[in-house]
Amino acid sequence: MKLNENFLIHQTDNGEILIPVGEETKRFHGVIKLNSTGSEIVHLLEENDMSLEELLNHFYEEYPDNKEEVKEGVTSFINKLREINAII
Amino acid sequence: MVTFKIRIAETTLEINAFNETTKKYCGDFLTNEEPKYVITLTEEDLINEVTESNNGHVYVNEEISALYRKIADLLIEDDIIVFHGSSFKVKNSGFIVTARSGVGKSTHVNLLKELLGNDFAYINDDKPLLRVKDELTVYSNPWNGKERRGNNTSASLKSVIFLNRGNNTYKKLDNKEEVYFKLLSQIYLPRDKAKREKALKLIDILLKRLNFYEINVNMDISSAEMTYERIIKNEIK
DSSP states (O other), X not given: OOBOTTEEEEEETTEEEEEEOGGGGGTOOOOEEEOHHHHHHHHHXXXXXXXXXXXXXXXXXXXXXXXXXXXXXXXXXXXXXXXXXXXX | OEEEEEXXXXXXXXXXXXXXXXXXXXXXXXXXXXXSXXXXXXXXXXXXXXXXXXXXXXXXXXXXXXXXXXXXHHHGGGTEEEBOSEEEEETTEEEEEEOSTTSSHHHHHHHHHHHHGGGEEEEESXXXXXXXXXXXEEEOOSOOTTTTOBOSOEEEEEEEEEEEESSSEEEEOOOHHHHHHHHHTTBOOOSSHHHHHHHHHHHHHHHHHOEEEEEEEOSSHHHHHHHIIIIIHHHTO
């Protein structure tokens, strides 16, 4: 999966946001405020085509002691991104 | 086709439209100056506007709405954004009162007009333009709401006031994150990626340079007195 090119990551003074552009503005009218993990995920998917498993392994390496928490958080965020068509 | 030129936000535009009513709508803003940009409306623009307008307000007809959308998409190149709000000036200082549609921003601003008399002048009661350069300048344009309240004028913008219904309370908004999301919903964001990114950058600048307030008001003249005494008076000092 990759970040849909019709989504824009914008840096504000209070962290990053994810916002639709182009055709995607017709489907999703909102904005997603990203926490640090959310930012890391969207940047990874902007640069790479990764499976959920690869993404989870990336974060397991970063947080080896919190695998369950990481799995729940990352999976739930990926589902949210799928819901709004931000990843394809 | 009807061809005419308008001057808004210190920029002259040549417009190629379908209907004479569109030229008439631009009334006070017609000019004979050399245009910087040329805008030609197409059948496709009008068809798209029907879809767009399902999500919001249509100005008189699809052509007039579509024209403003094209102007807004173009002027972003010149650091100009469209704000959804009622703008006015008090002794040459500009203000924008903004709220969700139907909450009563126009009613409140009209009460300010009643209170302040000749010290008050409308800029644009619905969709003012805001140039974000060294100065923050709010400009009028023909798209000034159902009541057509506005003058062909501009002012240096001092603050943005978010309005809700309530019992006449106010506060200065220091939480810039909260303000950011409020602003996002009141500023036109073009669909095009580069232009939308530009608009977001201009919003970041606004956030740093303006004062923001929230007022919770009833629709009585006392609410205008509060907005004037607590906010406007301090900002125009």
